[in-house]
Amino acid sequence: MAHHTIKSPVVLVNLKCYQESVGHGAHRIAQAAQEVAEESGVSIALAPMYMDIHPIKHHFGIPVFAQHFDPISPGAHTGRIPLTAIKTAGAVGSLINHSEYRLSIADIETNVQALRNEGMISCVCSNNVATTSAVATLGPDYVAIEPPELIGGKISVAEANPEIITGSVQAALKANPDVKVLTGAGIHSGKCVKTAVDLGTVGVLLASSVVKAEDPGAVLRDLVSLL
Ligand SMILES: O=C(CO)COP(=O)(O)O
Structure with a gap:
C-alpha cells in the first residue's frame, strides 16, 4: 500500500479543542x-477534532490529521476511537503523544506501527531531546519537538530554546535518519518558521496563533512568508 506523504516544508495546525475550532470555526x-x-505552494495540514475530519476532508483539498487515536482494535470498547475510524473519515495520519494527551512508550509504538501498516503518516510529539531520541527509534514519519512550558505562549521555541531544536534534529537523525523533525510551541510568525527550518527541521506544528486569530488567513500568510 502506498504511504501517504506530505511535501516539505510543512505547517501542521492543531485545532485542539478550542471554541474557535468547533464546527464552522474549523471550516x-x-x-x-x-x-x-x-x-504559497507550502503544505498546510490541519488536525481538527474527530467530528470535523470527514467534513474538512470532503470540502477542502488539504491533508487532515487526527489529534489522537486509541491503541485498540475495533471491538467492544465504548467512547474510544480506533484507527480504522479516523482512516475511514479521511485522515492521512495522526498526532501521537501530544503534550495534552500523553501515551506510554508501548502505546506510542503500537500507534506508529498501526499507522505504518495502513500507509498513514505518524507524527509523534516529544517534550525534550531524550524523548525525541526514544521515539525516533520507533520509526515515525515525524517527531514534533514541543517544550510544554512554551505551548500556548507568545514566545516561540525557535526564539527561547533553539538548542532543543538542534539537539532534537541531531538525536532524531542518530536514532533514525529517515525521521523528519517539526518544531512546535509558541510559533506565531514567518520569522519563527524560518528559524525552525534554518535549524534543520522540516516545518512547524502550531495551534493558538492561527486558531485564536481574528484573521487566520493573515497569520498563515505571514507564517509561510519567508519560506
Ligand atoms: O501544542 C501545540 C501544537 O500541537 C503548540 O501550540 P501553540 O502553537 O498554541 O503553542
Missing part, C-alpha cells in the same frame, strides 16, 4: 489554509 480555518497553501 473557516480550513478555507484559509487551503487558500494560503494554494497561493
Whole structure:
C-alpha cells in the first residue's frame, strides 16, 4: 500500500479543542489554509477534532490529521476511537503523544506501527531531546519537538530554546535518519518558521496563533512568508 506523504516544508495546525475550532470555526480555518497553501505552494495540514475530519476532508483539498487515536482494535470498547475510524473519515495520519494527551512508550509504538501498516503518516510529539531520541527509534514519519512550558505562549521555541531544536534534529537523525523533525510551541510568525527550518527541521506544528486569530488567513500568510 502506498504511504501517504506530505511535501516539505510543512505547517501542521492543531485545532485542539478550542471554541474557535468547533464546527464552522474549523471550516473557516480550513478555507484559509487551503487558500494560503494554494497561493504559497507550502503544505498546510490541519488536525481538527474527530467530528470535523470527514467534513474538512470532503470540502477542502488539504491533508487532515487526527489529534489522537486509541491503541485498540475495533471491538467492544465504548467512547474510544480506533484507527480504522479516523482512516475511514479521511485522515492521512495522526498526532501521537501530544503534550495534552500523553501515551506510554508501548502505546506510542503500537500507534506508529498501526499507522505504518495502513500507509498513514505518524507524527509523534516529544517534550525534550531524550524523548525525541526514544521515539525516533520507533520509526515515525515525524517527531514534533514541543517544550510544554512554551505551548500556548507568545514566545516561540525557535526564539527561547533553539538548542532543543538542534539537539532534537541531531538525536532524531542518530536514532533514525529517515525521521523528519517539526518544531512546535509558541510559533506565531514567518520569522519563527524560518528559524525552525534554518535549524534543520522540516516545518512547524502550531495551534493558538492561527486558531485564536481574528484573521487566520493573515497569520498563515505571514507564517509561510519567508519560506
Ligand atoms: O501544542 C501545540 C501544537 O500541537 C503548540 O501550540 P501553540 O502553537 O498554541 O503553542
